[in-house]
Amino acid sequence: MGRFLIKRLLNMIPLIIGVTFLSFLVMSLVPGDYMSSLKLNPSISPQVIHQLEAEFGLDQPLPVRYLKWLWAALHLDFGISLAYRVSVVHLIGARALNTVILAASSMLFSWILAIPIGIVVAVKQDSIWDRVLSFLAFLGMSLPNFFLAFLMMYLALRTGWFPIGGTVSIDYASLDPWSKVLDRGYHLILPVIVLGSAGMASLMRLMRSQILELKNSDFVRTARAKGLSERVVIYKHVLRNALNPFVTLAGYGLADLLGGAALVEAVMNLQGLGLLLLDAVRSLDIYLVMGSVLMGTVLLLFGNLLADIALVAVDPRVDFSSGGSE
């Protein structure tokens, strides 16, 4: 296990470097940069712009800039946001936390609902519940995140039961710690429903097909032949085995969750990493874009790593220490 972890962590290094290089390359292809909008502003003198360019290193050739950025990034210095004039780390930290909270609670929401529903539906295969819920799951999978977000916003506007977008209330800073948590939770309800529902639908379908596949396998027949009750057969024998691909999927679902979160953040005005990146892209704030993409990549890689570790914990047959992760 230890060797596997070290190997995986070492594997991440070239990946992260590749990703940063790719995004740096992309950002350098962008016609114009943050300075070009400043240059159009007659109240800013050319000297100031030169000074700014030198300060941010925009006047140097691309490879030099990249190596400089990489070297600084190794020291956890991701440069300064051109638009906000504060360090990128400072900006990203709080935003990434919001996105992680959103993604994690959506995942929790979808798992908590998907697993029991999937079990019930599979056990009562071809019943009316099975048909209706499976069909609804299919609809849920096809409902675009952003459209559902709009619908939820409309619901919030019409009923007034939920906050209309935003991560926290205006008076958040003056609240006591317990109310702060409640306030955040209250603002999370709709985004979590939006983000969690898509994952829930596909997880439910997966759970259902897994259980159906296992229900007719030899070890289940043996368990039944031993005279075990149906409950024990399902919960102790079938479920443990059915959970295996779930855990693998959790890691892969993370990329979708991050992407979906970005859209939902934009529609519902949540102060997360995705919205920050969107603003940065719009204003060509290169270091902020780099920082956000890097942060997203790191979140993704660690999510996958966690999923692999969880897989080892759930399934004793999986042994990573001998071979690779393939």
Added chain:
Amino acid sequence: MNTAAAVPLESAHAGAARRHFAKALGREWRIASWPVRMSVICLALFYFLALASPFVAPYDPALQSRQLPDCPPMRLHLSPPSEWSNGLFYTYAMRMGDPVERKFTIDRSQKIYVHLFDRGHLFTTDPSTPWFMMGSDALGRDLFSRIVYGSRVSMSIGLVGVLISFSLGISVGALSGYVGGAVDNLIMRWSEIEMSLPSFYFLLALAAVIPPGLSSAQTFFMIVAIMSFISWAGFARIIRGMVSSVRSRPYVEAARALGAPMRRILLRHIIPSVLGYAIVAATLSVPGFILGESALSLLGLGIQEPAASWGNLLAQAEDVQNLMRYPWILIPGVFIFLAVMSFNFLGDHLRDRLDPARSM
């Protein structure tokens, strides 16, 4: 003499093949469940919208009725038989009461007749008194006409994108799996980098590369190129895995022993064996392209006004005030939903038919 005899024979062959094909299609139709049939009908309808936009759309998508901004959808009424010479259907005109509040009242004194098959449209009215079937936008443009024209973007982006990313994925994946060694290693490491990107974040970053002054057709191809660039890697990896397991099968060995060149082995023996999976995966990845374009356009990074796409039509709803007061601007989202769902149902069905081992 010889050729003269061959021609009718060949056309008879073609006729038989056509009949056989039609029969097979009929069989497939009977096998399909009703959601699948609905999906096929829905997609056929959407592609008809895209191909025949000028015919289906009652008005020009850029036509502005300045006196009717943000007008709600108008109800259609059946005319009494005595007025059928004017038009089978009619709707009452709308009058804007308060320009700030944009509150509309129905003017029951003025009937607007809807003419079928008039002036080259499926149905239309006099452009000076439009019938807003699905309401109008802030500039008084007919939302339905814009949705019809927007279907061109959304319905074609999936096909073009899948075509690019899959031909790339199949050829690279097949090559990588068949040749193996250093080439394989290099390609797979590169695809790993692409796959560990948070794809939507990267899509956003890449969308910034699109220069602002491009025409909507150019933007369209930039978006397709970007999304294909992101999505081919995952597909190439799966094809590679399948190919490397197929390459040592006896029939491939036999072809190699007979001295067939690599190109022929790949094209005639290996790629056909993974085609069933490829078709399923292609169908199921169309929604990703549709959603990607919609999302980019929604965020203002894709297709730009005045051109219409289902995504940028929704952008109006990003303003909470608009969403509250003019909820009909969400209708384009229903079209996106239907298109995505139809492709999902179709792909799921194709998986049952073509690739039973993987069906859920």
